Amino acid sequence: MLDDVPFFADLVSYGPQILRGLRDTILLSVTITVTGLIGGVGVFGLALSQNKAVRFATQSYISLFIGTPLIVFLFLLYYGLPSLGVTLSPFTIAVFGFTLNVAAYNARYLTIAYKGLEQAELESARAQGFSRFQVFRLITAPQSLRMSVPALTNQAIQNVKDSSIVFLIQYIEFFAQMQEVASRTFLFFKTYAFTALVYLLLVSVVVLAARRLERRLAIPGIG
Amino acid sequence: MALLEVKDLVKTYGDRNVLDGVSFVLGEGDAKVIMGPSGCGKSTLLRCLNRLIEPTSGAIIFDGQDVTRPDVDVRALRSRIGFVFQNFALYRHLSVLENVTLALTRLKHMPKREAEERALHELDRMDMAGKRDSYPAALSGGQSQRVAIARALAMDPRVLFFDEPTSALDPIMVREVVTLINRLYLDNVTILCVTHDLGLAKFISDRVVFLDRGKVYAEDRIENLLARESDPVIDEFFCGDG
Numbered sequence: 001m002l003d004d005v006p007f008f009a010d011l012v013s014y015g016p017q018i019l020r021g022l023r024d025t026i027l028l029s030v031t032i033t034v035t036g037l038i039g040g041v042g043v044f045g046l047a048l049s050q051n052k053a054v055r056f057a058t059q060s061y062i063s064l065f066i067g068t069p070l071i072v073f074l075f076l077l078y079y080g081l082p083s084l085g086v087t088l089s090p091f092t093i094a095v096f097g098f099t100l101n102v103a104a105y106n107a108r109y110l111t112i113a114y115k116g117l118e119q120a121e122l123e124s125a126r127a128q129g130f131s132r133f134q135v136f137r138l139i140t141a142p143q144s145l146r147m148s149v150p151a152l153t154n155q156a157i158q159n160v161k162d163s164s165i166v167f168l169i170q171y172i173e174f175f176a177q178m179q180e181v182a183s184r185t186f187l188f189f190k191t192y193a194f195t196a197l198v199y200l201l202l203v204s205v206v207v208l209a210a211r212r213l214e215r216r217l218a219i220p221g222i223g
Numbered sequence: 224m225a226l227l228e229v230k231d232l233v234k235t236y237g238d239r240n241v242l243d244g245v246s247f248v249l250g251e252g253d254a255k256v257i258m259g260p261s262g263c264g265k266s267t268l269l270r271c272l273n274r275l276i277e278p279t280s281g282a283i284i285f286d287g288q289d290v291t292r293p294d295v296d297v298r299a300l301r302s303r304i305g306f307v308f309q310n311f312a313l314y315r316h317l318s319v320l321e322n323v324t325l326a327l328t329r330l331k332h333m334p335k336r337e338a339e340e341r342a343l344h345e346l347d348r349m350d351m352a353g354k355r356d357s358y359p360a361a362l363s364g365g366q367s368q369r370v371a372i373a374r375a376l377a378m379d380p381r382v383l384f385f386d387e388p389t390s391a392l393d394p395i396m397v398r399e400v401v402t403l404i405n406r407l408y409l410d411n412v413t414i415l416c417v418t419h420d421l422g423l424a425k426f427i428s429d430r431v432v433f434l435d436r437g438k439v440y441a442e443d444r445i446e447n448l449l450a451r452e453s454d455p456v457i458d459e460f461f462c463g464d465g
Contacts, residue, residue, distance in 0.1 A: 124312035127275055128326045128378070129302030138325065143316050219316045221360020 010185045011194070014177075021177030022198070028091070028173060029160045029202075032098035036159070037152065039099050040106025044144065045136055047111055058107075065104035071165055073097045078169040090171035094163075102159060109151035113144040146217045153210030157203050164199075174198065225284070226251045226382060226413055227272070232281035234267055234437075241267045242278070243437035249382070254414040256424040256445070259434035260460055265417040268434070269384050272415075273304045286381060302330055305375030309387040311367035313359040313374070319346065320355040323374045331378070345373040349403065365396030369403060376412075383407065385416040389423055401426050421445075421461065433457065 011018065046058040065073075074097040081088060088096070117140065125135045145152070167176035175195065182191035227249040234242040241264045249255050257265050270276040272283055274290065274297050283290050290300050313322050323342035327333045333341065346352040349369040359367060368388060375383055388404065389397040397420070405426045408414060418424055424431055424445050431448055433441040435456050441448060451457045 118310070118312065118315070120308055120310050120312040121314055123275065124306065124308055125314070127273060127301055127304075127306035127308075128374075129298045129300075129330050130326070131298060134329065138329065139314055139316075143314075146316060219360070220358035221315075 007185070007187050007190045010181070010187065014181045014184075017177050018174070018181065021172065021174035024091075024172065025160070025163055025174035025202070028094055028098075028163045028166065028171070029156075031095050032102055032163070033156045033159050035095060035099040036102025036106055036155070039103030040110060040152075041141060041145070043103050043107035044110035044114070045141070047107060048114070048136065048140070050132070062104045062107055062111075065101050066108060070097065070101045070162065071168065073100065074166065074169050090166065090169050093169055094166040094171050098159070098162075102155060105155055106148075106152060109148045109155070110144045112151075113147040114140065116147060117143055143219065146219050149210075149214045149217050153206070153213060156210065157206050160202050160206055161199065224251050225249065226253075226286060227415070228282075228284040229268075229272070230282040230284070232268070232271060232283065233279045234264070234271055234276065235279045240437050242271065242281075244281070245434070245437070245439055247432045247439060247442060249413065249415055252411040252413055253430075254408045254412075254416070254428045256428040256431045257415065257417045257434060258419065258424060258431050258460070259440070263434040264437045265434055266386055269306075269386055269415070269417050273301050273306060273384065275301075298330075302326070302378060303381045305378060305380035305383040307368070307371050307375050307383065307385045307388055310391050311359070311364070311371045313362075313367055313370055315359050318356050318358055319351060319362070319370050322359070322370060323377050326374070326378055342373070342377050345377045346370070348376070349373045363396065364392045365399045368392065368396070368400050372403065372407075376407075382413040382415060385414065385418070387418055387420075388416065389418065389420045397422070433460075 043058055043061065046054055047062070049055050049058070074093060077088070077093045077097050078090070081093075121139060121143075122135055125139050126132075130138065163173060164175035166173060167179065178191055178195040182188045185191065225248045229248070230246050232242050232245040233240060245264070245268060247255070257268060259265055267276055271278040272285075274295075278291060281291065285300065286303070288295070313319075314325065317325065320339065320342055323346060324335070324338040327338035327341060328335055331338075343352050343355065346355060349372055351366060351369050351373060354362065354366060354370070359370070362370065372383075385404065389400055392400060401420075401423050404414070404416070404423065408427045414427060416423070416427060428445065430442060431445050432439055433443075433448060440456055441451075441454075448457055449461060
């Protein structure tokens with residue numbers, strides 16, 4: 001236990017650096033959760049298009065991003081774009097790469113929920129005089145979103161955890177900072193155990209918020 | 224005066240004519256029932272009339288205007304026709320009151336308070352005002368159908384379409400909904416109703432359009448159709464229907 005004292009003393013000395021990393025992890029996680037949700041709803045809308053070509057393109061996009069590792073796209077953007085004369089900051093690349101990936105997953109969750117909707121409700125809305133876009137905005141999207149809340153919140157949890165890979169494209173977030181602490185203090189076990197604990201706390205906060213949201217947004221009598 | 228005149232309406236899927244030259248007239252304040260065996264094109268006909276399904280050919284004169292013309296504002300047409308579906312088709316994520324006000328605020332651009340007053344008036348007419356804050360999942364079939372009717376009436380339609388309004392209900396609820404539609408009929412609401420339910424047809428209609436294989440096989444008063452015992456098509460339908 002006495003060993004812990006220098007470890008925590010080290011933690012305190014690295015405090016500002018760790019907090020900066022934590023702030024950047026939270027910033028990235030929140031950003032990609034929001035952009036991934038907005039993107040997911042947009043892709044979901046396109047997946048329901050009347051136009052076959054649009055539907056095919058959308059399904060191809062979803063399959064591409066679900067079927068390939070995220071890190072490949074992050075590397076493609078980070079190492080590949082400069083060769084085309086485009087240089088973006090690691091944060092921009094992280095947001096862009098994650099958004100493409102998360103939006104594909106979210107669109108898939110929403111599409112699955114859509115299959116559970118009562119088609120008669122959509123026909124009824126059309127019969128009332130609503131346009132296709134209004135039916136999407138007022139009936140399809142709200143119901144699909146509310147029925148997908150558990151899947152979407154699980155994705156938000158995944159976003160927090162997955163954000164740790166962006167140290168590979170030089171975005172210095174919490175995990176990258178903890179790596180540096182570990183390599184300087186040589187207290188690998190304790191540093192990474194502490195890192196795991198912090199991630200667990202972060203995820204627990206998201207889980208608590210998610211469960212509240214699930215209860216609040218559940219469609220009465222449906223779940 | 225004719226509110227709706229259907230002339231030689233055809234709907235083709237591939238090489239199959241689901242509707243094969245259907246013609247009939249629905250007068251203002253009339254109530255007409257469309258009956259016929261399963262697959263005879265009843266529901267397709269109803270959906271062609273408000274262009275949820277595009278007819279292949281023929282004319283639909285609604286309120287003096289041929290609504291099959293390509294320049295017709297289909298959404299405006301639909302908002303003048305109340306449509307009550309077999310499975311109620313209430314929006315499950317909205318309360319009873321919101322179900323009724325949604326089209327009023329979004330399509331008629333009515334202020335929220337005015338829309339709520341209008342909705343409550345129609346819900347009250349259907350004895351459903353007390354359930355204004357309930358969600359569809361908490362309603363019985365009969366209650367759901369009453370909300371669906373209130374939702375259609377709130378838009379002040381020229382005609383009410385019913386697509387098998389009693390087929391998803393148990394016998395007690397059927398009686399309740401039949402009574403309700405009968406009340407509308409007595410109030411001179413123009414009604415066009417697709418049904419298999421002989422009881423409903425007797426209570427709510429002046430005349431029955433009997434469809435068979437996409438064609439109008441007969442159009443007559445229900446008691447006259449029932450009297451055609453020697454007619455194999457009609458006899459099979461009514462006897463088979465119990």
